[in-house]
Amino acid sequence: MRYIILLSAVLMQMCLGATYSWSVYVQSLKALTGLQQGPVQIPFTVFYFMFPLTMMAAGTFLPKIGPRLSAMTGGVLFGGGWVLASLGIHNFLLTILGIGVLSGIGAGMAYIVPIAVCIRWFPHNKGLVTGIAVAGFGGGAALVSQAGGWLMEGLGRTPFQAFFIFGLVFMVIIALAGSTMCFPQDIGLHKPRPVKLTELLLHPGFRLLYGAMFIGLAAGFAVNANLKELFQGGEKSVQIGITGVSLFALANAAGRIAWGMVFDRVQSATALQANLLFQAVVLLAAPVMLQSVAGFWCFALVSGFNYGGVLVLYVSSASRCWGAERVSQMYGWLFSSNIAASFSPIMAGLVFDRCHSFSPALYGLAGLLLVCTVLVHRKGHLVNLDTTSRSD
Numbered sequence: 001m002r003y004i005i006l007l008s009a010v011l012m013q014m015c016l017g018a019t020y021s022w023s024v025y026v027q028s029l030k031a032l033t034g035l036q037q038g039p040v041q042i043p044f045t046v047f048y049f050m051f052p053l054t055m056m057a058a059g060t061f062l063p064k065i066g067p068r069l070s071a072m073t074g075g076v077l078f079g080g081g082w083v084l085a086s087l088g089i090h091n092f093l094l095t096i097l098g099i100g101v102l103s104g105i106g107a108g109m110a111y112i113v114p115i116a117v118c119i120r121w122f123p124h125n126k127g128l129v130t131g132i133a134v135a136g137f138g139g140g141a142a143l144v145s146q147a148g149g150w151l152m153e154g155l156g157r158t159p160f161q162a163f164f165i166f167g168l169v170f171m172v173i174i175a176l177a178g179s180t181m182c183f184p185q186d187i188g189l190h191k192p193r194p195v196k197l198t199e200l201l202l203h204p205g206f207r208l209l210y211g212a213m214f215i216g217l218a219a220g221f222a223v224n225a226n227l228k229e230l231f232q233g234g235e236k237s238v239q240i241g242i243t244g245v246s247l248f249a250l251a252n253a254a255g256r257i258a259w260g261m262v263f264d265r266v267q268s269a270t271a272l273q274a275n276l277l278f279q280a281v282v283l284l285a286a287p288v289m290l291q292s293v294a295g296f297w298c299f300a301l302v303s304g305f306n307y308g309g310v311l312v313l314y315v316s317s318a319s320r321c322w323g324a325e326r327v328s329q330m331y332g333w334l335f336s337s338n339i340a341a342s343f344s345p346i347m348a349g350l351v352f353d354r355c356h357s358f359s360p361a362l363y364g365l366a367g368l369l370l371v372c373t374v375l376v377h378r379k380g381h382l383v384n385l386d387t388t389s390r391s392d
Helices: 002-021 023-031 040-064 065-089 092-121 124-154 159-178 184-188 199-201 204-230 236-265 268-289 293-322 324-334 337-341 343-353 359-379
Strands: none
Touching: 002 023, 002 124, 002 204, 002 236, 023 040, 023 092, 023 124, 023 159, 023 204, 023 236, 040 065, 040 092, 040 204, 040 236, 040 324, 040 343, 065 092, 065 159, 065 268, 092 124, 092 159, 092 268, 092 324, 124 159, 124 236, 124 293, 159 184, 159 293, 199 204, 204 236, 204 268, 204 293, 204 324, 204 337, 204 343, 204 359, 236 268, 236 293, 268 293, 268 359, 293 324, 343 359
């Protein structure tokens, strides 16, 4: 049973991660709507505002309504949001409301379910199973980006027509996969004391995790949402960009599994430092790497691989500190760091519109990553051990 649940978790996440393919549509959307690089990123940013905002609430009501209902309802809302976004050809506000608001709410309801469920079915491999469960979130974007590119470049469809097709597919797959979600039968025997927000805010380990996750997400979002535009040159730049988006997504998926395996073998702070430092180095090297096609693809691979670790290392660290039985609630608050980080694609886009280069934004993010690396090095003992009482 638990392996069926794990497979369903991956299928769900493959659909929920579709927004990672956003940069595939940016160029066409700019041409169709007349918007510039910054404004056309609004649906992506709103999605990553509503997504974690909903997750904060989902962590509280998930134990009450159960994982199955939460996942299936989230799937209908997520897919319905993409269908609504297809009407954006008439008014781009509908795309913002669809992919940004409605799909963000749906993702927030569904995303936490596979993580909370799989961690309890596989209690001795928290890092690895979390990585596998959410690998689809990155890997699915590779399929969606290729399919979206084929629909637009091969069949001559608009992004809005692609949104409609994807929306219907997402509703069916997530609803079916979500119907298998359930906790182990003995889960009701132990009901842990809920973690209060004030308790988390006063815990220095939570503040450290929150700040580091925010910077890691901001760096990943800025690269992911603008990736197709980072390579400037050549008649084949469109296809090269689409390939780069797919490579980022595949590496994102692989990175979640690989970083999860690393996490199970080292202390939390060690894994976090390595992830932050590697991503900083990649962003600092970006202006040189982006001078060639091979360098661009290498940049997409490595940055995607490192970014994949962000969505595994922090939830696994939270599970280590606060217990797997509390992870759905506690990670909802930690995941709210997405809200602030969601503005990074717009900021990076505005920097590009003004400076005609993404380098200043990438250098700034690299500097913040290095600062976080130092902080985790100095304060790592706060997240290395089970420092929070789990008494009921």
